[in-house]
Amino acid sequence: MLLLVLALVSLIVGPIPIRLASVVQWLIGGDGVSLTSTEQAILWELRLPRIVTACFVGGSLGISGVGFQALFRNPLADPYVIGASSGAALGVTLALVTGFQVSVMGLGGTALAALLGSILAVIVVFAIGSVGRDGSSLSLLLAGVALSSxxxxxxxxxxxxxxxxxxxIxxxxxxxxxxxxxxxxxATAIASFAGFSILFSLSRALDAFSLGDVASQSLGLDLVRFRILMVTGSSLATAAAVAAAGIIGFIGLIAPHIARALVGPRHRFLIPMSAVVGATLLLIADGLARTIVAPAELPVGIVTAILGCPFFLFLLKTRAKVGGLAS
Structure with missing residues (x-):
């Protein structure tokens, strides 16, 4: 319900405010009798696509946050810990420097470069981190940190x-x-749904994996296959987000914690709730980005960093008090 309210508020708020009653009439009837042609164009071509994109991006970051936190068994992990954001940044930088111009399924050159860079970086991290007996979560984490640097x-x-x-850049x-x-x-919806489908299909396996490697293997879980699917689903969701909106931090860190407090640790409920919470958080951040310095606009990544950093520090301090980050 809160997500729907925020979406409606986002439709009426902006440099050109639009009456709530007119927007509701336009949404219900589609004709928008009380709206001018300019207002209808603003709603359909600018604000509505932006709101829907924000929901998919925030939701993708939320579910990928769940995936990476479960994979590393570390509540401080976020979607970018495995190098996805760094790979996207390099892809975009190369596209802008070389003038790469192409369009595939609605994605322009920079967005496509971000998508490919993100996925390739994760593939490299997984290939390096999987060297050894079982490709442990710690190995993946260290490989991600090294490659990101x-x-x-x-x-x-x-x-x-x-x-x-x-x-x-x-x-x-x-x-x-x-x-x-x-x-x-x-394009974002397709990649987001694909990532969500993979992660949600692993809900029961994620519950088993949270018990530890030995316990999960005793329950019949193939750890190598599981980690491949986890990295694939989480990275696909992250890549969808960064390709559409660039680097937006902390949503993937915060959303799973709020969702876990609302529905508990079972991933069957945690994954969908994290998607809803992530979408809600990004809509709030985007609304602030559009209004704080109106009629100008702040990059939404700055707003999420300002809001997310105190939460991260609080979580870091809390974890330290209850036994350290490695617990």
């Missing part, structure tokens, strides 16, 4: 060598939901 250095190098592109890296159309909504 190297990729971030390459992004900085590209920005240094191409100073004329720095502003454009930074604008994308800070995250934004502006300029998304229905083609982007469609």
């Amino acid at each position: 190297m990729i971030n250095a390459l992004v900085s190098l590209m920005m240094y060598l191409h100073e004329e592109k720095v502003v454009v 930074l604008a994308w890296l800070m995250g934004s939901l502006a300029d998304n159309d229905w083609n982007v909504v469609f």
Whole structure:
């Protein structure tokens, strides 16, 4: 219900405010008799695609947060811990520097480069982290941290060598939901649903995996196959989000914790609730980004960082009090 209310508020709030009654009439009847043609164009071509995109992006980050926290058995993990965001950043940087122009299923050159960069980075991390007996979660985590550091250095190098592109690159890296159309909504929806389907199908396996490697193996869980599917589903959801909106941090960290407090730890309920909470949080952040310095607009990634950092520090302190981060 809160998500629907926020979506409705987002439709009426903006540089050009629109009456609530007119928006409701437009949504119900579709004719929008009391709306001008300009207002109808604003709603259909600008605000509604943006709101739907925000819901898919926030939901994708929420479910991928659940996936990575479960995979690493660490509540401080988020969708970018395995290198997905760094890979997307490198892909976008290369696309902007080389002038890469292509369109596939509504995704432009930068969005497609982000998607491919994110997925390739995760593949590399998984290939490196899986070397050994079973490709433990710790190995994946360390591989992700190492690869992210190297990729971030390459992004900085590209920005240094191409100073004329720095502003454009930074604008994308800070995250934004502006300029998304229905083609982007469609492409994001497909990737988001695919990631959600994979993770939700693993709900029972996730419950078993939370008991530990030995216990989960005794229950018949194939850890290697499970981790491959987990990384695939979580990374696909993350890639969908970063391709549509750029780098938006902390949603994947915060949403699972709020959802866990609402419905408990069973993943059958936790995954859908994390999607709803993630969508709600991003709608709130996007609303603030559009109104704080109106008529100008802040990158939504800045807002989520400002709101998410205190939560992360609080969680870090709480974890330290109850026995350390490795507990």
